[in-house]
Amino acid sequence: MFFKNTFGIFEVSFDKRKQLFDNYLVTSAMTQIQFQNSLTGLHSKLYYFALSLTSDSDKARDLVQETYLKALTYRDKFSADTNLMAWVYTIMKNTFINDYRRNIKAKTTLESSTHKLQISFSKDDYSPAADSIHAEKEIYKKIDMLENEFREPFQLFLSGFKYKEIADRLNLPLGTVKSRIFFTRKKLGKWLSEYIN
Numbered sequence: 001m002f003f004k005n006t007f008g009i010f011e012v013s014f015d016k017r018k019q020l021f022d023n024y025l026v027t028s029a030m031t032q033i034q035f036q037n038s039l040t041g042l043h044s045k046l047y048y049f050a051l052s053l054t055s056d057s058d059k060a061r062d063l064v065q066e067t068y069l070k071a072l073t074y075r076d077k078f079s080a081d082t083n084l085m086a087w088v089y090t091i092m093k094n095t096f097i098n099d100y101r102r103n104i105k106a107k108t109t110l111e112s113s114t115h116k117l118q119i120s121f122s123k124d125d126y127s128p129a130a131d132s133i134h135a136e137k138e139i140y141k142k143i144d145m146l147e148n149e150f151r152e153p154f155q156l157f158l159s160g161f162k163y164k165e166i167a168d169r170l171n172l173p174l175g176t177v178k179s180r181i182f183f184t185r186k187k188l189g190k191w192l193s194e195y196i197n
Helices: 016-043 044-056 057-073 083-123 130-144 150-158 163-170 172-189
Strands: 002-005 008-011
Touching: 016 057, 044 057, 044 083, 044 172, 057 083, 130 150, 130 172, 150 163, 150 172, 163 172
Parallel strands: none
Antiparallel strands: 002 008
C-alpha cells in the first residue's frame, strides 16, 4: 500500500497499515455515534413537525419513529456537507405523504369494493321476509281503497314518474299533483301506522 506525503510517495509497513485501518474503524464508529446523537438531538423538533403534519400525538410519535428508522437505515446516503435537519425533515415529509397516499388508495379501494358488494346484494341476494311481503300486500290494498283522484297520481309517483310528468299525463296543475300525493302519504301513514312500527 502506498501513501503520498509532502515529500513524495512511500510504502507503508504492515503494522502501519493495521494501525491506520484500526483508526479508520474508530473514526467511523465515532461518526455513527455522532450521527445518532445529532439525530436524537432533533427529537423535539421532529415531534412538533410530525404533529403539524398529522394533528394527532400518537400518529406523530409513530411518524417520528419511522423517520428515525429510515434515517438510520439510509445513513450511508447522508453526506457530511448536507444539513442533517433538512435531510431528516425531508425523510419525514416524504414518509407522511407516502402513507397518506397509501391510506387514500386503500380507502378508495375499500369503498369501491363495499359499493360493489352492496350492488350485488341488492341485485341478486335479496329475498324479502314473509312479514314484509304481507305488509306490502296490505299497503297495496290500502292504495286501491283510495279515491281515484288520489290513487292515480300516487301510483304514478310510486312507479317513478316526476311531479311534472304526472301533471302532464293527468292534465292537472303541478300544485294539485303535489298536494294530492302529499295528502295520500299522510292518509296512508295513518292507516298503516301499525306496519311502520
